[in-house]
Amino acid sequence: MLVQKYKDMLSGKSVIRELSEFATARGREIGYENVFDYSLGNPSVPVPQEFTDAMIHMLMERGTAELHGYSPSLGITGVREAVAASLERRFGLPYRREHIFMASGAAGALAHAFRLVTEPGDEILTFAPFFPEYNPYVNLTGAVLKVVPPDTDGFQIHFGKVEEMLTEKVKAVLVNTPNNPSGVVYSRRTLERLAGLLRQKSLEYGHTIYLISDEPYREIVFKGVDAPCVSAFYDDTIMCYSFSKSLSIPGERIGYVAVNPRCREAEDMVNMCGQISRGIGHNCPPSIIQLAVARTLELTADLTVYETNMELLYRELTALGVTCVKPGGTFYIFPKALEEDAKTFCRKALKHDLVLVPGDTFGAPGYFRMAYCIETEKVERSLEALRRFVREEYKEAAG
């Protein structure tokens, strides 16, 4: 008598995982260096030395009870204070300790945010293209994820569709900027318009519609791109942050929820996160990792490689006649496939040892994602494979 909904999930195959398995198998045949695996969003740059040094220093110098002891249920006080001070300094909003809840990565932060503001049956609205894990993350809480179709012109928000989907059942809107998979950063104009609409609808429905802002890529923004702070536009914003990408430590499961200090019930919401934790078994991210990120809050790994890779791919793809919105950040690009069915397109690419992910998974059929968090040298070598693929399979497009 195991619970059927989880059992049923076992037969569902993840497209990304299957592709990654193909890449591994093919790598065994021809050498992994010859497989151009653009399937996985795993940070590829080294962790900053300061993080490693902070860990070693604490392990050598601190008493073990202090270092490895229970963290208070909202996070270590000094760590919450350091996070708040850093957010205030960077974004100009009056964050204090009481607005910060330390969480196990963005997944942990989102698990708390969804439970704060939705009951089973309530809807959360997000915008395609979107991170497909939002489906289980939301739907397994009992709430329902609804996806607004993409605005393919620039991968901002398709406001025409939002107005009709933002019904009374919607309790929260979930945004992800810089965006996985498009690499696009939402503009000030987009965020202002979204905030205005949420204020209007909150008033109309007589309940607050919360804005949940998933920001794991916040620190990966390319030169000259304006990446506005989502929380600055809308008081009822719940920021969900992860250090996975900024510090290249996705395995260490560390992030936070930061409730906008201007949100009327901010402090209660953070305290409620502590209660939610008890039901979902979190009970705080690892103590030593909390202490280590507090010492490296405004550092990042050397993220410049992602921009170098993006420029190489963007130039090559557009030269090949592939339609492509230029990413403003992240380590993803989301071009238009050269035939209607992106799944067929990606299958053909495999013959050229290019592992691309069809956009169907991200709610944008006809597009494909490349995760270019790989070595630049490999990106360079992949360009020839890209050219060969397009010329052989889509002669007319390549001209």
Added chain:
Amino acid sequence: MLVQKYKDMLSGKSVIRELSEFATARGREIGYENVFDYSLGNPSVPVPQEFTDAMIHMLMERGTAELHGYSPSLGITGVREAVAASLERRFGLPYRREHIFMASGAAGALAHAFRLVTEPGDEILTFAPFFPEYNPYVNLTGAVLKVVPPDTDGFQIHFGKVEEMLTEKVKAVLVNTPNNPSGVVYSRRTLERLAGLLRQKSLEYGHTIYLISDEPYREIVFKGVDAPCVSAFYDDTIMCYSFSKSLSIPGERIGYVAVNPRCREAEDMVNMCGQISRGIGHNCPPSIIQLAVARTLELTADLTVYETNMELLYRELTALGVTCVKPGGTFYIFPKALEEDAKTFCRKALKHDLVLVPGDTFGAPGYFRMAYCIETEKVERSLEALRRFVREEYKEAAG
């Protein structure tokens, strides 16, 4: 429009937390060394040096991508293999990697176990005295925790009551041995009888009743005490383990679910844990901590101090005429209060700077818990306070 059930929890006060806050405040007045704080179950002995050395060695020698990268969703393969091999060697059951799911401490392990086998409305049965966090852990899943009253003779299981409470609605039985708060270890006879009853009722009801075994105190067993492995008695056992107490690393949130290899659907259950994780935002315990515990699986901190403390307290309490079941493990003792209302008893103890926790919290009114995970020197000094307390407040009992 925040979710009311979590908001309501904010006003609920934890007795243990209030007592601990009293101890801290009183410590500021008279010096913390003069407050005999027996309220909190925080491991007090140092982490084994091997754990610290393993961490430092990995930080110095390993590539950061390998060390801090994403763990597979069921846990790092080599870590799962090491856990399985250790369990097989120690308990003689054929554990393999596919029976192990790495989790964020026992709380994380239990969060997965409950969701594996219960739907909202189903019941989970546990036995008083019991760890009070089981209430939110279970009830926030939508299942319902039912508590069998204590067998106060020896704090084994009150089988007379079990038979009437083990109805068709019960999908799992939750045991905790060695037990918090009683310190008692369930005997072979108890486990055999429980297993027999579960087999009989499973057959009668036509569904498996799972046995969830919460074992954070497994390594803290005193000399001469037989602490049988729960899984050896019942095929459908889900073991939930934490390294918090054995390695003194409660802040690092590391443990595992080990499904009995003889359980018919063991492998599916572990895979289902990976799906459950997506909905509750776990996505694996921290990578570096997984790797470090795999290197120290059969080590423990020096746990002998807990037995020393227990002997001191047990001798003094019984000499003072306090009725007391001798603990077989853990760092708890659960004596009978010297008046009917243990809350009044514990309030009087505060006047003597003794911080004791009334048993009401643990489903056993009339008893009180002492967590003796403190320095032996302090336990020794507390004996005089205990004597004074009993003599002044309960002259007749002290004789």
